[in-house]
Every structure is written in structure tokens, then in C-alpha cells.
Amino acid sequence: MALVELSLPRADLSAFVKPGSRDEGLLELLVSGAHCAGCMARVEGDIGRLSGVISARLNLSTGRLAVTLSRGGDPALVLETLERIGYPATLYDPEAAEIAQDREGRAITMALAVAAFGAGNAMMFSVPIWAGLFGQELGPATRTLMQWASAVIGAPCAVFSGMVFFRSAWRSLRAGKANMDVPISIGVLLTLGVSFQETLLHGRDTYFDAAVTLLFLLLIGRWLDHSLRRKARGAAADLLAMQASTAILLDGQGHERRVPLREVMSGDLILVRPGERIPVDARVVSGTSELDNGLLTGETAAVTVETGEVCRAGALNLSGLLTLVALARSEDSTLAEIARLVEAGSQSKSAYVRLADRAAGIYVPVVHTAAALTFLLGWGSGLSPREALLRAATVLIITCPCALGLAVPAVQVAASSRLFRRGILVKSGVALERLAEVSRVFFDKTGVLTEGRPRLLAADPADIRRAAPLARASSHPLAKALARAAGAGPAVENAREVAGQGLEATIDGHLYRMGRADYVGAITGPSSETELWFGEVGADPVCFRFADELRSDAAATVLALRRRGCEVEILSGDLEGPTAAAARRAGVTDWRSQLTPQDKAMAVESAAAQGVRVLMVGDGLNDIAALSTAHASMAPGTALDASQTAADLIFSGDRLGAVVEAMDIARAAKQRALENFAFAALYNLIAGPAAMLGLINPFIAALAMSGSSLVVTLNALRLLRGGGR
Amino acid sequence: MNILVLLAPFSLGLALVALGAFWWTLQHDQYEDPQGDAARILIENDEDCPL
Numbered sequence: 040m041a042l043v044e045l046s047l048p049r050a051d052l053s054a055f056v057k058p059g060s061r062d063e064g065l066l067e068l069l070v071s072g073a074h075c076a077g078c079m080a081r082v083e084g085d086i087g088r089l090s091g092v093i094s095a096r097l098n099l100s101t102g103r104l105a106v107t108l109s110r111g112g113d114p115a116l117v118l119e120t121l122e123r124i125g126y127p128a129t130l131y132d133p134e135a136a137e138i139a140q141d142r143e144g145r146a147i148t149m150a151l152a153v154a155a156f157g158a159g160n161a162m163m164f165s166v167p168i169w170a171g172l173f174g175q176e177l178g179p180a181t182r183t184l185m186q187w188a189s190a191v192i193g194a195p196c197a198v199f200s201g202m203v204f205f206r207s208a209w210r211s212l213r214a215g216k217a218n219m220d221v222p223i224s225i226g227v228l229l230t231l232g233v234s235f236q237e238t239l240l241h242g243r244d245t246y247f248d249a250a251v252t253l254l255f256l257l258l259i260g261r262w263l264d265h266s267l268r269r270k271a272r273g274a275a276a277d278l279l280a281m282q283a284s285t286a287i288l289l290d291g292q293g294h295e296r297r298v299p300l301r302e303v304m305s306g307d308l309i310l311v312r313p314g315e316r317i318p319v320d321a322r323v324v325s326g327t328s329e330l331d332n333g334l335l336t337g338e339t340a341a342v343t344v345e346t347g348e349v350c351r352a353g354a355l356n357l358s359g360l361l362t363l364v365a366l367a368r369s370e371d372s373t374l375a376e377i378a379r380l381v382e383a384g385s386q387s388k389s390a391y392v393r394l395a396d397r398a399a400g401i402y403v404p405v406v407h408t409a410a411a412l413t414f415l416l417g418w419g420s421g422l423s424p425r426e427a428l429l430r431a432a433t434v435l436i437i438t439c440p441c442a443l444g445l446a447v448p449a450v451q452v453a454a455s456s457r458l459f460r461r462g463i464l465v466k467s468g469v470a471l472e473r474l475a476e477v478s479r480v481f482f483d484k485t486g487v488l489t490e491g492r493p494r495l496l497a498a499d500p501a502d503i504r505r506a507a508p509l510a511r512a513s514s515h516p517l518a519k520a521l522a523r524a525a526g527a528g529p530a531v532e533n534a535r536e537v538a539g540q541g542l543e544a545t546i547d548g549h550l551y552r553m554g555r556a557d558y559v560g561a562i563t564g565p566s567s568e569t570e571l572w573f574g575e576v577g578a579d580p581v582c583f584r585f586a587d588e589l590r591s592d593a594a595a596t597v598l599a600l601r602r603r604g605c606e607v608e609i610l611s612g613d614l615e616g617p618t619a620a621a622a623r624r625a626g627v628t629d630w631r632s633q634l635t636p637q638d639k640a641m642a643v644e645s646a647a648a649q650g651v652r653v654l655m656v657g658d659g660l661n662d663i664a665a666l667s668t669a670h671a672s673m674a675p676g677t678a679l680d681a682s683q684t685a686a687d688l689i690f691s692g693d694r695l696g697a698v699v700e701a702m703d704i705a706r707a708a709k710q711r712a713l714e715n716f717a718f719a720a721l722y723n724l725i726a727g728p729a730a731m732l733g734l735i736n737p738f739i740a741a742l743a744m745s746g747s748s749l750v751v752t753l754n755a756l757r758l759l760r761g762g763g764r
Numbered sequence: 765m766n767i768l769v770l771l772a773p774f775s776l777g778l779a780l781v782a783l784g785a786f787w788w789t790l791q792h793d794q795y796e797d798p799q800g801d802a803a804r805i806l807i808e809n810d811e812d813c814p815l
Contacts, residue, residue, distance in 0.1 A: 099800035
């Protein structure tokens with residue numbers, strides 16, 4: 040995870056407290072690890088007892104903890120307490136927390152409830168009418184009474200719950216386009232109007248219950264679609280809100296103050312501890328350290344920086360304490376060029392036409408022509424205008440797009456909940472549609488094909504044992520990798536870290552050093568591998584070599600993708616040597632190295648220009664432009680937050696096989712959606728002509744509509760089965 | 765048949781009560797934290813309760 044574990048000093052965190060009523064303030068945190076009643080009681084109890092805390096309430100579903108603080112309350116104390124009891128928390132940008140209010144969702148839920156009420160109760164009066172259709176005894180006076188009762192309940196409910204569609208149809212008509220909601224609105228309003236006319240004139244067929252049932256079924260689809268988007272948006276918002284991270288500002292007197300990133304101005308002095316990321320583009324004022332630019336450029340080797348050198352935002356500070364002067368604000372830092380490419384990429388994506396809209400593009404003109412023809416031909420062939428209009432309305436309602444409106448959302452909800460169980464987060468349903476169409480896959484190397492962290496190559500176990508106590512005392516990634524290889528054990532206590540060089544400690548009266556070759560006292564030529572030297576001062580040092588290992592299933596994944604008809608290529612910002620080696624071991628023949636972010640985006644664009652739809656899998660800042668330009672994109676959970684925001688899908692865990700899995704499910708989802716469309720087309724081919732010939736009565740309409748929706752939904756649910764754990 | 769005049773409005777009234785209750789739950793954030801509400805009932809805070 041790109042997040043830095045919070046080990047905050049007692050710094051000023053008041054920037055994160057949102058002022059509330061009177062003297063109170065609200066602090067929002069994202070707590071990890073709380074999953075049960077016990078956790079909840081622990082968190083709320085321990086935080087609630089702190090001085091200055093008025094109340095604490097944990098939302099177990101979203102992991103958000105809302106703490107109300109009195110004037111003297113200390114946010115840092117809350118964070119420390121959470122850390123101590125084992126639920127590390129992340130600060131939440133108060134502005135990002137605002138978007139939790141879900142007005143649209145509530146409106147849709149209420150419309151759904153009213154439609155359900157209307158459908159159920161209008162049907163209570165429709166059943167006697169249906170009985171009358173089949174020769175049961177029903178006098179005209181009773182029938183009219185039933186029709187009025189059905190109208191009084193059905194019509195207001197249809198108008199209320201139909202507002203969701205009417206508004207959207209009106210918006211799209213004013214923009215000069217016709218979306219799916221236009222035929223729905225016309226169908227519902229025409230049906231209600233004709234039914235009122237029939238009731239007034241004591242006709243036989245009214246469709247109040249059909250109109251409101253149609254809206255009920257459509258609203259189910261709308262509700263599913265909305266909750267999927269909300270869930271994905273919530274996850275994306277969580278990422279953005281946490282990305283808000285902070286910077287430590289130094290004021291004139293040398294006091295440290297932790298502020299939200301957006302408050303850092305050019306010229307401010309900032310402090311960056313080892314293990315933290317450089318918050319904005321900045322120049323080193325004092326201190327020496329090594330920076331890991333892995334997420335920025337894809338380079339595996341660390342870069343040493345000294346006073347006067349420029350560090351770029353996003354680089355990870357590895358070893359020394361750095362004091363920097365900011366050269367740009369946060370918004371300008373994240374490389375204006377990349378931001379521009381991202382924007383261009385998302386524009387090209389918004390031109391994508393969803394599957395359902397493509398189907399609607401065929402469906403709408405056909406159905407409207409059929410309805411108009413029914414009216415004109417019926418009138419022309421001797422029916423009264425009233426009868427002809429009734430038939431036209433029947434055509435519109437019976438060929439309702441329920442199956443279309445429900446077919447795609449149901450499939451996408453089923454597919455993304457199955458992916459979610461497998462640790463893959465889908466940002467939107469459209470992303471799945473695009474993923475299904477992909478025929479070439481571009482992989483980034485560092486952090487995607489590889490694990491993105493060094494691993495010790497073959498070394499003498501005795502050397503490892505000797506070096507381990509010193510390695511365990513360091514926070515440097517190479518030393519950590521060595522400590523991992525050595526396993527658990529004691530660490531030296533008197534280690535002294537020399538920033539940018541290494542560390543030394545006295546063990547049994549002998550001085551040992553670990554770090555760069557010249558620091559430890561070795562004379563070497565250049566080497567391609569990343570190295571860590573260790574030895575007693577004055578004696579010959581030993582060298583540990585590290586490499587960024589491939590993920591264990593990288594080669595298998597490449598093979599599986601090939602078998603599914605996808606070409607695989609590596610786009611890396613790293614040097615030629617490591618890229619070639621990784622490509623060889625992963626079994627990839629096409630690779631390009633030393634690419635800039637622009638080069639990567641260009642590669643994606645030129646593939647798109649040849650008509651090839653590309654899936655980009657990347658994690659770094661140098662991949663963001665390509666991620667947002669590609670037809671579909673995936674990022675691992677360890678990626679930079681900005682990359683996760685740009686990607687369509689995010690997979691967690693160590694397995695690269697998630698890419699194959701996501702592609703399989705996306706393709707299966709598309710298959711199900713197409714099956715549903717085929718079924719809807721077949722249904723309309725039978726029901727449409729029947730309605731045009733006047734063979735449909737209200738009972739058959741009610742059966743056919745709910746029946747077709749049920750079939751479509753059950754077919755979508757098939758996605759939940761099979762293949763899973 | 766006269767019983768209809770009594771029963772139909774009565775059943776409608778019941779359904780309206782249910783609809784109103786659902787509207788109330790929506791307005792009062794009853795669906796914000798389903799997992800938390802399920803877990804909260806298991807937490808014992810007997811010290812607050814004199815009985």
C-alpha cells in the first residue's frame with residue numbers, strides 16, 4: 040500500500056477537525072481491522088473514555104469512525120490510542136467525507152417502494168377484472184368501479200415513481216438526444232392517458248396496473264445500477280480522501296505542524312522522515328538520503344539525494360531525515376503534463392457507448408415505428424381512432440424495455456459482487472464491458488509483473504546469520520529484505536544510522552557496518568544488481584545481492600492471457616537490462632524499456648489507432664496517463680493512490696492471476712448480457728406483433744412483462760455460480 | 765358485496781401505514797450501517813442499566 044503507516048508525533052492535527060455546533064468539532068477517520076461487535080465496543084469504548092472526546096461512533100459497514108471532540112480535545116491522542124489498541128487509522132479529509140450523503144439513492148429507493156405499493160394494490164382490483172376477461176361473472180358497473188379504484192391507486196403511484204424517468208427523459212430531450220427513458224416515459228404516460236379514457240367511456244381494457252408494474256421492474260434495474268455505482272464511488276472516494284495525506288511544515292521557530300497537502304505553498308519548509316513520501320516537488324535544504332523513485336519512473340535502484348538537489352513528489356524517502364523547500368503546490372506538483380494526458384484519456388473513454396445504450400439505439404426506433412404503424416393501419420383498416428390508440432399503447436407497454444433496463448444492471452451487479460469476493464474491485468459496470476473487449480495487454484514491470492520489492496538472491500547462510508541482527512535494526516528496504524530472508528531473531532540495540540550511507544553497530548566489542556560499498560570499505564566496479572555490503576571494519580566485507588523478483592504466477596498469467604487470444608507486451612520505465620530479464624522469465628517476447636509516461640500513453644494510443652483494444656496494468660505515476668487512455672485498466676492494491684483512482688479495476692493480493700480472472704468474468708458477463716438481449720428480442724418478436732393484432736389483454740400483458748423480467752434476472756444470477764471458492 | 769367498501773379501504777390503509785413506516789426508516793438513516801447495527805445489539809453495557 041502506498042500509504043505510510045501513521046506514526047505521528049504530537050503534531051497539530053486541528054486542520055482535520057471539522058467545526059461543528061457550539062464548541063464541538065468532528066474528526067473523521069478510516070479505521071482498519073474492525074470487523075466485529077468486540078472490535079466496535081473496544082474502539083468506541085476506549086476512544087469515548089479519552090478526555091476531550093464527547094462521543095465516538097464507528098460505522099462497521101464502511102469502517103468510518105466519527106469522533107466528536109470538545110474544544111480541548113486532541114486528535115493526535117485519538118490516533119495514538121487507536122494505534123495502540125491495534126486498529127490503525129487514517130485521517131480523512133473532511134471535505135471528501137461530505138459526499139457520503141446519497142440523495143439520489145434515497146429518491147430511487149422511495150420511488151421503488153411507492154411503485155411496489157402501487158403495483159401490489161392496483162393488482163388487487165385488477166384480479167376481478169381479469170376474472171371477467173375469462174367469462175367469470177362481472178357486471179359493467181362493477182368493472183367500472185374496479186377500474187376507478189385501480190386508477191385512483193395506480194395513477195398517482197405511477198406518476199410519483201415515474202418522476203425518476205420523466206426528469207431524465209426531459210433532460211435528455213432538452214439536450215437534443217433521446218435516451219432509453221424517453222420511450223419509457225412516453226409509454227407510461229400514453230398508457231395512463233388511454234386507460235383513463237377507457238375508464239370514462241366504460242371500455243373493457245385498462246392498464247393502470249401494467250404501467251405501475253412496468254415502473255416497478257425498471258426501478259429495480261435502476262436501483263441495482265445505482266447501488267453498484269455508489270459502492271464503487273465510495274471506494275474511489277475513500278482512496279481520494281486518504282490520499283489527502285499530510286505534510287509536516289516547519290515554521291520560523293522550527294516548530295513542526297502537520298497540515299493537509301493542499302495547504303502547502305511554494306517556498307514553505309517541509310520535513311520528510313524516512314518511510315514517508317515526498318509531498319510536493321521540492322529542493323533539499325539539508326540532509327542526505329536515498330529516494331525510491333519506483334512508483335514515479337519504474338526504476339528499481341534507489342537514488343541518493345543531497346543538499347541542493349530536486350526531489351519529485353511521490354518519491355519514497357528511504358533512509359535520512361530531509362528538510363526541503365517546496366517548489367510547487369500539490370496540484371501543480373503531480374506533473375501538469377500527466378494531468379493533461381489523464382484528462383485527454385478520460386475524454387476518449389467517455390465516448391464509449393454502453394451496451395444497453397447500443398441496444399436501445401436499435402430498439403427505440405423499431406418500437407416507435409411499430410406503435411405508430413399500429414395506430415395508422417388500425418385506423419385505416421376500419422377501427423375507431425379510440426381502439427387504434429388503445430392498440431398502439433398496448434404495443435408500447437408490452438414491448439417495454441424492462442428486460443433491457445434490468446438485463447445489464449443485474450448482470451453487472453452479479454459479476455462485480457463475484458469479483459469483489461475474489462478481492463477485485465470494479466469501479467463501474469462500464470469498465471467490465473470494456474474489459475471484455477480487450478485483445479492486447481500491456482504490463483508495467485516494477486510492482487506489477489514483479490513484486491515491486493527486493494528479494495535476496497543466493498547467499499551463504501552463515502553470512503546471513505551474522506548480518507541479520509544489524510539488518511533487523513534498519514528500515515532500509517534492502518536491509519528489510521535481508522531481515523525477511525533471515526527470519527525472526529534479535530536486533531542490535533545500539534545501531535547508528537548514517538543517512539544515505541548505511542548503519543553501524545558494535546557487536547561483542549567489534550564495529551560492524553552495513554550499507555553502500557564505499558561506506559563498508561569495499562572496492563567494486565559497477566554492478567547491475569542492487570547490492571548491500573556488510574562487514575567488520577577493517578576486514579573483508581561480504582556482499583548481498585538483491586533483485587526485484589517476478590510475481591510467482593507472472594509466467595502462468597502471461598500464458599493464460601495468450602491462450603485467451605490476447606497479445607502481451609511489457610512497457611517499462613526501467614533500464615533495458617532488468618526489463619529484458621523480467622520479460623525473458625515471464626515468457627514475454629515484446630517489451631519496451633526506458634519509456635517516459637508520455638511514451639506509454641503513446642503506445643496505448645497507437646494501438647488504439649490500429650483498432651486494437653488495450654488493457655493496461657500498471658501501478659506507478661508513470662503509468663497513470665496510459666491507465667486512463669487505455670480501453671480498460673487495472674492496478675494492484677499496492678499502487679500509488681492516484682493510479683488506483685485512474686484504473687477501472689483494482690486487485691488486491693499477490694496474485695497477478697487476478698487479471699485473467701477479471702477478464703474471464705467480464706467476458707462471461709458480456710455473454711450473459713448478450714443472451715439477455717437475445718431473449719428480449721425474441722420476446723418482443725412474439726409480443727409486439729400480437730399486440731399490433733389486438734390479441735393482448737391486460738392479464739396477458741401483466742404475465743408477459745413480469746415473466747420476461749424474471750427470466751432475464753435469473754440468467755444474470757447464473758454468473759454468481761461456478762468457478763468461485 | 766358491501767363488505768368490499770369496508771375491506772378494500774382497510775387493506776389499502778394498512779399498506780399505506782407500511783409505506784409510511786418505510787419512508788420513516790429512509791429518512792432516519794436506518795440503512796447506513798447494517799453490519800454495525802447487527803453487531804451493536806451484542807455489546808453489553810449493563811453498567812448503564814439499573815436493573
